Amino acid sequence: MSDNGYIVGSNLEKALKAGYFVATGELGPPQSADRHEIEHKAKFLKGIVESVNITDCQTAVVRMSSISVAVILLELGIEPNIQMTCRDRNRIAIQSDLLGAYALGCRNLLCLTGDHQTFGNHPQSKNVHDLDSISLLQMCRDMRDKKIFQCGEPIKGQEPRFFLGAAANPFADPFEFRPYRLGKKVAAGADFIQTQLIFNVPKFQEFMRRVVDLGLHEKVYILAGVGPIKSLAAAQYMATKVPGMEVDPEYIERMKNATKGLPSLAEIKNMPPQEAAEARRLRKEASEAEGIRICVEIINECKKIEGVHGVHIMAIEWEEAVDQIVRQAQIGPKYDPARQSATLQTD
Amino acid sequence: MIVAQQKPLEEIMGMIANAEKVLILGCGTCVTVCFAGGEKEVAILASQLRMATRLAGHEKEIREFTVQRQCEYEYNEQAADYVRDADLIVSLACGIGVQTMNEQFPEKLTVPGLNTSGLSQPTEQGVWEERCQACGDCILALTGGLCPIARCAKSLLNGPCGGSQRGICEVYAERQTPCVWDQIYHRLKDLGQLEKLMEIRPPKNWHTSRDGGQRKIVREDLRL
Incomplete structure (x- = not known):
């Protein structure tokens, strides 16, 4: 803990400590050395979320x-x-990169085990897994608080100080062990938690009840993972193809109904090009609006759950949606009414 | 036991392309038990190679022999005459046997006819499942007798990760590999030892594994 009472003093930590219902965002780096793509996505996230997660070659695909x-x-x-x-x-390599990341100005760090390389575009690669998410957290905490490297040697000079995050998946098995595993992450050094995407609110509520029973919500800030569904196909894909994800059938039904009354895909096929394009646009708008509506509803449900301190909005490849979501949910630095009167100190 | 699988015939054909007289050398121990490199498999491969080389226009002279344990000099001595007559030896032993042969008979090249695939348990007829990675620092006492180093795709010490669903590992989900951390959880629960899962396991010392360089055991009490 530093003199000002903050562990690190990042915006994220300050907003959480101030008790706001916080929103964080996410940005997937490009599969190229193109800086402009990042600048383009970033402009949709600037000023509306507390901090932006930057994935580390998610799903084991090579990215910046x-x-x-x-x-x-x-x-x-x-x-x-x-x-x-x-x-x-x-x-x-991890410690080396983290020394550099701190020197470059990074202050928040999410510690993960990582998706297995068989999911990505280099399935023949060798994986490392020298550490796991929990021992990684412990190492980062010790670098920060004990000023030691993992080997025990002292860090002579500036230690890397990160506000430490970890992930939790309430929908993975065995369900009854998940709150305890979250507890292990807290004991290992997690200051905040970002969960897997939630499309099954009752199950998340049950998970949080157990987390609260263990008293973990008083030791760690928990951000519920949310995201907008773009289309019926996306909802069906998440429900059936993404391991570790559960989608309430109600949402799939709603995405199906969102385009009711509009020409079906089969009908569009037989339309003249211009009319077809217009029909497609209408379908897309209707789907996207429903997807955002569902996301906002889930956020509003999360606000009522004891122990939830905010949401982590994952709208990868649809960053434009985040502004609508935080505005409708009235959260984040720009749209939270509680933030209008108070100015958050930034140093 | 050590388990292995025969390499594709085309790959073996490629390795023997420049030899006239080829010895197929089997091993009577682990690879016999897993039906990859015993006397019977030697005979089958030899006849396949005879046919294949005949069809390719030039039949090679393929001979067969099987020793009891290809990882020990004294057993391989029995194959010395066959080795002398051959241009090339295709070993149907594990990687240890192939290397023992190359060391013992340096004037001849011995090439591998098998891919050595692990330390496995025959779980049903025709099925072998990996159980041990020989990491050199056994932690089975902590995990209810199930090894996460060999059986977890990420070798986690603090599992299960978020990819465990209904007891199945997300990696190659079509294989329906059980999530070993799910199994560990239920095993420790049955044993009334769940407290073992609440402890944080520190990073493993991989020095005892291959990461510490080639390993060697010297037992002074047994040396002559």
């Missing part, structure tokens, strides 16, 4: 590194939350 993108975001005036997985780096 999280720390590099973080530096670009810092230049653009956006607070990054870097992600670090154990898949591609051993303890030497």
